[in-house]
Amino acid sequence: MNKKYLYMLSAGHLSVDINSGSLPALLPFFVSEYGMDYTSIAGLMFASSFLSSIIQPLFGWLADKGSRQWFMVLGVLMAGLSLGVTGFVTNYWSIFAAVTLMGIGSSIFHPEAARNVNAIAGKKKGQGMSIFSVGGNGGFGLGPLLAVFLVTTFGMKGTAFYAIASLFTAAMIALAAPAIRRESARQLAAVTKKATDNPIPRENDWRAFSRLFLVIVFRSTLFTAISSFLPLFCIQVLGASHAVGSATLSIISIAGVLATLVGGLLADRKGYVRTMRYGACLLVPCLAVIVFTQNIWAVYAMLIPMSFAMQGPYAAFVVLGQSYLAKSLGFASGVTLGLSFSLGGIIVPSLGWYADSYGIAAVMLVILAISICCAAATFLLPEPKKA
Known part of the structure; x- marks a missing residue:
């Protein structure tokens, strides 16, 4: 495993996703500077996620047809240049179009990059x-x-x-693309040689992947719901300040960096399915403590365990999807990396309606119930066939 190329692809991943991560924080400025209303703001969030979630599996399918290193360069450029434009135009539909192109750029980058990561990582895919x-x-x-x-x-x-x-990152990836292609081919050749010595057919297990998709639906809903309602729960129900409530998400994100690395190592040692079960089962008691104690200190005590529960299995479920669809790595990556973030944005508005009708505390109970369903769904996942 050549980590140098993995770090380059990770830098590209950072460059792409920092745009999506920045958009929610830019929305209040669009309101104050451009006079947008809340309906317009919701439209921008829809533009950034809905279309990209549909087409990302398509770009994954195209990536499976052959090496397309330029997908990564184009994706980085589209995502960064599009968001950069939003500060220079004031027309709503121009901004809407730019945000849509930003989401498409993300969709182009992820499947090809994840396919290369799968190859370069060799045996240490987690x-x-x-x-x-x-x-x-x-x-x-x-x-x-x-x-x-x-x-x-x-x-x-x-x-x-x-x-x-994005210009600097795209240039770096473009210059490194030939070396990344050679390293991917070298690792794949080694795997092919091993398969020749001990032949195990590479097959797509669509039944197992459909079960994983069920977990993705629950997981994506949980991610978006917790991001949307946990700060409001702290502020409106527990009486915390806006700063204290908003800081919950920052702690989860920062701890998530370490959680992702630890989760990858755990996945290689304990298995991808088991790692996903650990994470899903850990999230249930964390949310239960938050919901039933209704104490801000209890919330903060649960944030780091929650981060490990939410972010730790990240690598495991992406590699698991690639293992189930061994002949369609790009498509599998498009679904696990794309839909895992965007599906929640489609489902969670219904939880917002529920919160408007019954209150934030009631919707937190629903989130707890969804976490139980997610944990149960992980026990439906079969172990992937080892190559």
């Missing part, structure tokens, strides 16, 4: 995917902080940073 995933998690964690700093320091034109950063 560790390799965790290194790659740290870039994405870091992007989502640092994005809001960076967005606020840029706009408060330089005004809306501070978004130009995203475009400039």
